[in-house]
Amino acid sequence: MNKNMISWASPVLFKNEHKFVTQALRSSWISGGKYIVKFENYIKKKFKTKNAFLVSNGTAAVHAAFLSVNLKYGDEIVAPGYGYMAAANIGNLMGLNVKFSDVDKETFCSDLKSIKKVITKETKAVVVTHTYGNMQEIFKIKSFLKKKDILLIEDAAESFGCKDLKKYAGTVGDIGTYSFHATKNIVMGEGGMVVTNNKNYAKKLMLYRSHGVYQERYKHLVFGHNFRITNMQAAIGCGQIQNLNQIQKKRVLIYKWYNIFLNLKKIKLQKITNSSFIPWTLALTLNSDKKKPQYILDKLLKHNIEIRKGFYSANRLKIYKNNNLKDLINSDYLSKNIICLPLHLRLRKKDVKYICTTFNKLI
Numbered sequence: 001m002n003k004n005m006i007s008w009a010s011p012v013l014f015k016n017e018h019k020f021v022t023q024a025l026r027s028s029w030i031s032g033g034k035y036i037v038k039f040e041n042y043i044k045k046k047f048k049t050k051n052a053f054l055v056s057n058g059t060a061a062v063h064a065a066f067l068s069v070n071l072k073y074g075d076e077i078v079a080p081g082y083g084y085m086a087a088a089n090i091g092n093l094m095g096l097n098v099k100f101s102d103v104d105k106e107t108f109c110s111d112l113k114s115i116k117k118v119i120t121k122e123t124k125a126v127v128v129t130h131t132y133g134n135m136q137e138i139f140k141i142k143s144f145l146k147k148k149d150i151l152l153i154e155d156a157a158e159s160f161g162c163k164d165l166k167k168y169a170g171t172v173g174d175i176g177t178y179s180f181h182a183t184k185n186i187v188m189g190e191g192g193m194v195v196t197n198n199k200n201y202a203k204k205l206m207l208y209r210s211h212g213v214y215q216e217r218y219k220h221l222v223f224g225h226n227f228r229i230t231n232m233q234a235a236i237g238c239g240q241i242q243n244l245n246q247i248q249k250k251r252v253l254i255y256k257w258y259n260i261f262l263n264l265k266k267i268k269l270q271k272i273t274n275s276s277f278i279p280w281t282l283a284l285t286l287n288s289d290k291k292k293p294q295y296i297l298d299k300l301l302k303h304n305i306e307i308r309k310g311f312y313s314a315n316r317l318k319i320y321k322n323n324n325l326k327d328l329i330n331s332d333y334l335s336k337n338i339i340c341l342p343l344h345l346r347l348r349k350k351d352v353k354y355i356c357t358t359f360n361k362l363i
């Protein structure tokens with residue numbers, strides 16, 4: 001890796017991560033252990049959720065959530081046509097009937113109007129992904145789905161710590177999931193979490209996380225998986241979580257610097273709707289579509305700046321050819337046009353200024 005490269009994401013460890021990991025190692029509790037319980041308890045209190053379960057990663061969190069709400073082979077669910085495809089992948093892997101709804105062109109996230117077009121009497125659950133930290137119309141979507149008796153599953157992997165109307169992303173719906181991958185707001189190396197207030201789902205989560213076994217060893221009560229995380233990963237998380245306010249402050253500050261240095265006349269930033277936002281990346285589209293993201297990416301790399309293009313929308317991925325792919329117009333557009341600039345705690349004001357002046361010249 002080029003030392004001078006400004007990377008798109010970069011994890012930062014604070015004071016206590018090393019200390020806690022060393023303590024976990026010294027304790028010889030290297031699989032399960034007290035840091036897992038500590039992190040879960042912290043989140044239960046802070047997020048005001050009755051149950052929190054750490055798991056091995058954000059995809060495992062989605063899988064565990066699907067199993068715990070009893071989604072079964074052939075069940076119909078709706079997932080966003082644009083966003084990280086973990087939920088759609090797991091849905092297809094489980095043999096669910098995954099339909100895609102379009103997203104809003106400005107917020108880049110699911111909107112109620114598009115969800116309404118896709119749901120049917122058979123729909124069991126809708127997955128809303130809070131892409132890049134945006135919570136979009138989550139309360140509107142929630143109250144609509146509640147009336148229809150359809151479950152709301154929040155994939156909040158990219159929005160850990162974001163809030164709207166005093167509710168944390170992931171705690172609005174019936175069940176919510178997070179990721180603690182090295183690029184996320186809180187990191188554990190690999191890690192994920194599921195939260196829910198529903199005690200039946202909680203019971204199932206506990207079972208599916210650990211082989212379907214509850215109190216009696218070797219007595220499998222369901223076809224359980226092993227979604228467990230290690231005590232060392234949770235120890236990193238315990239060191240991180242103490243700094244959530246500081247992380248938010250710095251990410252918001254970087255977002256403000258971008259607003260100062262970017263040529264805002266030539267771009268459209270993702271519209272953010274939540275009151276308390278932790279920007280995960282700096283996502284935008286260009287007003288003119290003459291310059292494509294790949295061109296910008298190649299040029300910026302030559303200037304030691306790493307950026308990311310948008311996700312592939314469902315209609316652009318061959319693996320989803322048998323899924324419902326109708327009307328994914330915005331998803332398709334965003335997938336081809338989104339540009340994500342670096343946003344992480346190591347960035348200094350002069351780095352953001354350099355990124356912006358270089359980028360402004362290209363657009």
Ligand SMILES: Cc1ncc(COP(=O)(O)O)c(C=O)c1O
Nearest residue numbers: 057058059084086157158179181
């Ligand atoms: C929205 C979303 N969901 C799920 C995941 C999967 O998380 P993990 O990589 O921890 O499995 C990601 C990963 O980046 C994500 O962005």
